[in-house]
Amino acid sequence: MNVAIIGCGYVGSAIAQHWQQKTALIVTATTTTPERIPALQALAQRVLIVQGNDTEALKSILKNQDAALLSVAAKQSSSYEETYLQTAYALVSALKQTPSVQQLIYTSSCSVYGEQHGALVDEETPIAPTTANGRILGETEQVLLSASSENLRICILRLGGIYGPGRELVKIYQRLAGTTRPGSGQEPANWIHLDDIVAAIEFARRHRFQGIYNLVDEDNLTNAEVAARVCELHNLPLVVWDSSLSSQRPYNAKVSNQKIKDAGYQFIHPYMLFD
Numbered sequence: 001m002n003v004a005i006i007g008c009g010y011v012g013s014a015i016a017q018h019w020q021q022k023t024a025l026i027v028t029a030t031t032t033t034p035e036r037i038p039a040l041q042a043l044a045q046r047v048l049i050v051q052g053n054d055t056e057a058l059k060s061i062l063k064n065q066d067a068a069l070l071s072v073a074a075k076q077s078s079s080y081e082e083t084y085l086q087t088a089y090a091l092v093s094a095l096k097q098t099p100s101v102q103q104l105i106y107t108s109s110c111s112v113y114g115e116q117h118g119a120l121v122d123e124e125t126p127i128a129p130t131t132a133n134g135r136i137l138g139e140t141e142q143v144l145l146s147a148s149s150e151n152l153r154i155c156i157l158r159l160g161g162i163y164g165p166g167r168e169l170v171k172i173y174q175r176l177a178g179t180t181r182p183g184s185g186q187e188p189a190n191w192i193h194l195d196d197i198v199a200a201i202e203f204a205r206r207h208r209f210q211g212i213y214n215l216v217d218e219d220n221l222t223n224a225e226v227a228a229r230v231c232e233l234h235n236l237p238l239v240v241w242d243s244s245l246s247s248q249r250p251y252n253a254k255v256s257n258q259k260i261k262d263a264g265y266q267f268i269h270p271y272m273l274f275d
């Protein structure tokens with residue numbers, strides 16, 4: 001089988017490596033950065049420079065592919081509109097002309113749930129993004145889902161905050177240690193380890209998932225609890241929360257992972273790794 005990874009950064013590289021080393025899949029990876037080609041060539045059989053909004057380039061890489069993974073993330077120099085939405089439109093257009101592709105998996109974000117006042121949400125819950133970028137992520141999902149057909153399964157994995165090797169929690173939280181943060185810190189944290197992202201993408205591919213699946217671990221900790229545990233473990237000054245200020249977090253929802261568990265997925269790290 002041939003599989004193309006459009007956007008091969010932290011997540012894309014990890015799954016490329018998994019597919020290349022642990023399965024018989026032939027991997028094509030894309031980047032927008034010529035300097036990254038040598039590193040990606042160690043993880044994929046074919047590496048190409050592709051801008052997500054280039055329908056012709058997408059058509060050319062999708063030719064003869066059986067499945068594709070879309071895992072782009074906006075750089076500081078570009079907008080969500082360009083990175084996610086324009087890529088989604090171009091990809092849907094390219095997929096119409098590349099009938100060999102039977103499944104597209106897209107790594108979306110739980111932030112599309114937006115303001116749910118901390119309530120438990122599942123894949124049936126209407127999304128309520130509160131920011132312009134959150135709305136673009138929601139629209140991106142809709143554009144991609146609109147390409148679903150008898151021959152093409154579209155699977156959206158809504159990821160929680162990503163951590164793992166190289167993106168350890170301590171690296172993320174040491175910037176915040178000892179500072180005062182707006183809000184109470186009581187929002188559900190919703191994290192997911194890179195190992196589970198890789199395993200769930202492969203599970204979704206093997207079981208030909210169609211539709212939306214949340215991907216967050218079992219821990220149910222709040223932001224304040226995660227921050228406190230990381231700071232205590234690494235002897236960092238604690239984060240102070242100021243409830244008189246409103247939180248800057250773009251979403252407040254306790255995300256259910258029941259659907260993916262019901263489909264048979266078993267978490268590698270159901271509880272967060274703090275060290």
Ligand SMILES: NC(=O)c1ccc[n+]([C@@H]2O[C@H](COP(=O)([O-])OP(=O)(O)OC[C@H]3O[C@@H](n4cnc5c(N)ncnc54)[C@H](OP(=O)(O)O)[C@@H]3O)[C@@H](O)[C@H]2O)c1
Pocket residue numbers: 006007008009010011012030031032033036050051052053070071072073074075082083087107108109110159160161162163
């Ligand atoms: N970070 C989080 O905590 C989090 C939480 C929830 C969901 N997610 C989602 O998880 C996914 C993977 O994130 P990540 O951490 O792996 O991202 P990442 O390391 O920043 O990698 C993103 C990749 O997208 C590529 N890219 C950026 N703009 C592009 C464009 N216009 N056209 C084509 N490719 C483009 C980059 O290309 P280059 O190779 O040129 O750099 C890079 O390979 C993203 O879809 C993100 O939305 C992330």
